[in-house]
Amino acid sequence: MSDLANEPKTSRGPASTYRVQLRPEFDFAAAAGIVEYLRELGVGALYTSPILDATPGSTHGYDVVDPTRARPELGGEEGRAALAARLRDADMGFVVDVVPNHMSVEVPAANRWWSDVLRHGRDSAYAHYFDIDWSRGRLLLPVLGDDAAVAELTVDGDELVYHDHRFPLAPGTENGTPQEVHARQHYELIDWRRGNTELNYRRFFDITTLAAVRVEDPGVFQATHGEVLRWVAAGEVTGLRIDHPDGLADPGAYMRRLREAAPDAWLVVEKILHPNEDLPQTWPVDGTTGYDALRELAGVFVDPVSEPDFTALAEELGVHTDYHDVEETARRLVTDGILVAEVRRIAALLSAVDTGAARSAVAEVMIAFGVYRSYLPEGEPNWAAAVARARKARPDVNAALDALDVAVRADPRGELATRIQQTSGMVVAKGTEDTTFYRFTRFAALNEVGGAPERFGVGVEEFHALAAAREAGRPATMTTLTTHDTKRSEDVRARLAVLSELPGEFAEAVERWTARRGIDEPSLNLLAWQTLVGAWPITPERLHDYLDKAAKESKLRTTWTDHDEEFERAVAAWPGEVLGDDELAAEIAAFVARVRGHGWSNSLGQKLLQLTSPGIPDVYQGTELWDLSLVDPDNRRAVGYETRREILSRVVAGELPEVDDTGAVKLLVVHRALTLRRDRPELFRGYRALRAEGAAASHALAFHRSEDLIVVVTRLPVGLEASGGWRDTALPLPEGTWTDVLTGRRAGAALSTVLGRYPVALLVRGEP
Structure with missing residues (x-):
C-alpha cells in the first residue's frame, strides 16, 4: 500500500505507556506490584510522575526539593532500583517525568540549595541556581499575614520563626530582638499579598513557593539532571517527559543539551500546541505529551451542527459567548x-x-x-x-x-x-x-488543556489529515485522552459529546433545572449542570470540591485569595441541595440514562482511535475501565487494581463483556489494542483514510495503519440510531480474510455485521 503516509516507519519510543501518579501511599513498591498486570494488559512502558525528592507529603511530586536523589518517601534509591529491575525483567520501559523549570521553596530546610541562598544571600554558591533579581537588595519572601506580622517573629537557635515557617539565619546575626535579627537577613518577610506585585525571584506561574531554576546554566543543568541522566545511562530509565518547557530561558538549547546527554532516550515535552502550531524543528525531541492529539481524538465525536443551539442556551442563561x-x-x-x-x-x-x-x-x-x-x-x-x-x-x-x-x-x-x-x-x-x-462554559467537553473551545469539534476529513501529518512528522509523539492535568476525564468528555446530538433536549432540561435550583453565577451554573450529567453518579463531596475550584478559577465572584464568603457558602450547599432533591435527582438520573449508552459508544471509539492511530498512546491510571473523574485532585484518587486484574483475567480467558456499567468492555479494547501494538508493531506503520459507503457512511470513521490493519469506530451514535442504524452501509475491505481482534470473529464488508457486537472494530487481515 504505497500511499500509506510515510510508510515504513521506525521509532525509538515504547509501544505504549501507562501513567501512574506516585505518592507516599502509592510508592515504588506499589508500582512494582502492578508491573505484571500492566505487562499482561499490553503496556510497553511504565510512565511515572516525578520521582526525585519533593516537599514532604507531596501528593504529586512536581515540588522537587532535591534533584540529586530518588524520593525517600517513595522508597528512595533502593525502591527506585528495584522498580527499574522489575520493569527490565518484564521487558518494559521506564519513562520518568522531569521538572527542569522550578523547585519547591515552601519548606526551606527541605531544599538545601534554597536554604543556603537564604543564609548567605548572593554570596551563596547556589545563588545563581535561581532566577533572582538582587537589585532590590534583599530577597522578598511573601509569607506574612500582613506586614505588621513582623512583630510576631521569634528566633529559635539559628532559625527565624513565623508560626509554622522557619528560615535560616545568616552567620553571626542571631543576637537582638527578632525584628532586629530579621533586618539583618539576606531576605525580607513581607505580606503574602505583595507577592504578585513585588516578588523579585521568578516563580512557576503565580505560585510563590515554586522558585524558577536557571537550568540554562550548564552547571545548573548538570546539578539538576545528573542523577536522572545516570539512570538513563544505566539503561534503567528509557524515556523522559519534560514538564513545562515554555518556562525555560532557551527551550531549544535545553532540548539539544538533553538529547546530547541522552541520545537514545525517548523524549517528549509537555508543550501545548494551538491548532496549526508545530514544535520547532530544531528541538531534537520525539514529540509532545499529546494534548494536540487529544483535541482531535475527542473533537471528532462532537456534532458541529449543534453549535448555534449551545450558543443560544448559553446566551439565554447569561453566559458570555x-x-x-x-x-x-x-x-x-x-x-x-x-x-x-x-x-x-x-x-x-x-x-x-x-x-x-x-x-x-x-x-x-x-x-x-x-x-x-x-x-x-x-x-x-x-x-x-x-x-x-x-x-x-x-x-x-x-x-x-x-x-x-x-x-x-x-x-x-x-x-x-x-x-x-x-x-x-x-x-x-x-x-x-x-x-x-x-x-466560557458554552460546551465544557471542548474546554480541555490544548483544546480550542471556539472550534466546535473536529471534522472527519480534518481528523484524517492531522493523523496522517502526525505519522509523517512525529510518529513517536505521545497521544493522550486523560492526564493528571486534564479538566475532566476522557469518559466524562465522551458522555458530554452526546449532548451535541441532543441540544434541544439538554437545553430544555437545563432551563428547568436552573429554574428549580440554579447557581447565581451563569457560567458556573451552566458548567455545574454539564458536570452533573458528565460525571453522574457523583457524591456531594466530589461535586462540592470541583465547583469550589471552578468558582475560584473563574475569578468572577470569588477567587483563591479574595473570597466572597456568602457566594462560596451557596456554592458549597448546592451539591447537597440538588442531590437531596429527590424529584430533581431522579430527573437528572433519567436524563443520564438517556445518554449513557451513547457515551459508552463514544468512549470506546475515541479510546480505540487513540490506541491505534499514529503516535505512542498513553493510558492514564485506571482509565482502562470507565473513569468519570474531574480535575485534579479528583483524578489522582486511588485506583482499584484488584478489580482490574480480575476483569483482565476473564478477558484473557476469552470472555467478551457486554457494554455495561462495569467498563469491562473498555478494558477488552485496551488489552487487545495494546497487545497487538506491542506484539506486531509492523501493523502500525503508515496511515490512510478508509471511507465507508452507504446511507450511514458519515457515522463511521475508519483508516488503514498498514495493508493488513484497519480500524473502524462509530461516531454520532444518537443520529445513527435515529436514522435506522447502519442499513446498507459498508466498508470497502481489500481482498482477503479479515478478523476482528476484539471479538475473534470474521468480518465482512457490511458495517451492521462488523459493528454488530461492539461499536468499534480492529480488523487484521488473516488470523490475529
Whole structure:
C-alpha cells in the first residue's frame, strides 16, 4: 500500500505507556506490584510522575526539593532500583517525568540549595541556581499575614520563626530582638499579598513557593539532571517527559543539551500546541505529551451542527459567548493583577521608555499571543503577529510597542526577549486554561488543556489529515485522552459529546433545572449542570470540591485569595441541595440514562482511535475501565487494581463483556489494542483514510495503519440510531480474510455485521 503516509516507519519510543501518579501511599513498591498486570494488559512502558525528592507529603511530586536523589518517601534509591529491575525483567520501559523549570521553596530546610541562598544571600554558591533579581537588595519572601506580622517573629537557635515557617539565619546575626535579627537577613518577610506585585525571584506561574531554576546554566543543568541522566545511562530509565518547557530561558538549547546527554532516550515535552502550531524543528525531541492529539481524538465525536443551539442556551442563561473577548479579559486580569511583578521586571528593561507605557506595551503583547510563546528567532512570525494585534488594541502605546519590538528583534536571545517569552506562556496558561475555560462554559467537553473551545469539534476529513501529518512528522509523539492535568476525564468528555446530538433536549432540561435550583453565577451554573450529567453518579463531596475550584478559577465572584464568603457558602450547599432533591435527582438520573449508552459508544471509539492511530498512546491510571473523574485532585484518587486484574483475567480467558456499567468492555479494547501494538508493531506503520459507503457512511470513521490493519469506530451514535442504524452501509475491505481482534470473529464488508457486537472494530487481515 504505497500511499500509506510515510510508510515504513521506525521509532525509538515504547509501544505504549501507562501513567501512574506516585505518592507516599502509592510508592515504588506499589508500582512494582502492578508491573505484571500492566505487562499482561499490553503496556510497553511504565510512565511515572516525578520521582526525585519533593516537599514532604507531596501528593504529586512536581515540588522537587532535591534533584540529586530518588524520593525517600517513595522508597528512595533502593525502591527506585528495584522498580527499574522489575520493569527490565518484564521487558518494559521506564519513562520518568522531569521538572527542569522550578523547585519547591515552601519548606526551606527541605531544599538545601534554597536554604543556603537564604543564609548567605548572593554570596551563596547556589545563588545563581535561581532566577533572582538582587537589585532590590534583599530577597522578598511573601509569607506574612500582613506586614505588621513582623512583630510576631521569634528566633529559635539559628532559625527565624513565623508560626509554622522557619528560615535560616545568616552567620553571626542571631543576637537582638527578632525584628532586629530579621533586618539583618539576606531576605525580607513581607505580606503574602505583595507577592504578585513585588516578588523579585521568578516563580512557576503565580505560585510563590515554586522558585524558577536557571537550568540554562550548564552547571545548573548538570546539578539538576545528573542523577536522572545516570539512570538513563544505566539503561534503567528509557524515556523522559519534560514538564513545562515554555518556562525555560532557551527551550531549544535545553532540548539539544538533553538529547546530547541522552541520545537514545525517548523524549517528549509537555508543550501545548494551538491548532496549526508545530514544535520547532530544531528541538531534537520525539514529540509532545499529546494534548494536540487529544483535541482531535475527542473533537471528532462532537456534532458541529449543534453549535448555534449551545450558543443560544448559553446566551439565554447569561453566559458570555464571545470566546475571544472572554479570553482577552481573562488574560488582562492576569497581567494587571496576578503577574504584575513579572510585567514590571520586563518593562524595566526598556529603560528609555516611559515606565507606564512600557508596562502597558509588555502586557498587551503577551495578551495578544496566539500561541503560548514564540521561540525566537525561529518563531518570529508568532512574535510579529502578537505585536501587530497589540498595536491594533492599544494604539496609544504604539511608540512603546515599537521600542519593544525593535529591542527584541535586535537581540532575540537577550534578557528582554527571553523574559517576555518565558512570561507569555504564563499569561496564556493562567488566562486561558485556568480562567477562560471556567468562564466560557458554552460546551465544557471542548474546554480541555490544548483544546480550542471556539472550534466546535473536529471534522472527519480534518481528523484524517492531522493523523496522517502526525505519522509523517512525529510518529513517536505521545497521544493522550486523560492526564493528571486534564479538566475532566476522557469518559466524562465522551458522555458530554452526546449532548451535541441532543441540544434541544439538554437545553430544555437545563432551563428547568436552573429554574428549580440554579447557581447565581451563569457560567458556573451552566458548567455545574454539564458536570452533573458528565460525571453522574457523583457524591456531594466530589461535586462540592470541583465547583469550589471552578468558582475560584473563574475569578468572577470569588477567587483563591479574595473570597466572597456568602457566594462560596451557596456554592458549597448546592451539591447537597440538588442531590437531596429527590424529584430533581431522579430527573437528572433519567436524563443520564438517556445518554449513557451513547457515551459508552463514544468512549470506546475515541479510546480505540487513540490506541491505534499514529503516535505512542498513553493510558492514564485506571482509565482502562470507565473513569468519570474531574480535575485534579479528583483524578489522582486511588485506583482499584484488584478489580482490574480480575476483569483482565476473564478477558484473557476469552470472555467478551457486554457494554455495561462495569467498563469491562473498555478494558477488552485496551488489552487487545495494546497487545497487538506491542506484539506486531509492523501493523502500525503508515496511515490512510478508509471511507465507508452507504446511507450511514458519515457515522463511521475508519483508516488503514498498514495493508493488513484497519480500524473502524462509530461516531454520532444518537443520529445513527435515529436514522435506522447502519442499513446498507459498508466498508470497502481489500481482498482477503479479515478478523476482528476484539471479538475473534470474521468480518465482512457490511458495517451492521462488523459493528454488530461492539461499536468499534480492529480488523487484521488473516488470523490475529
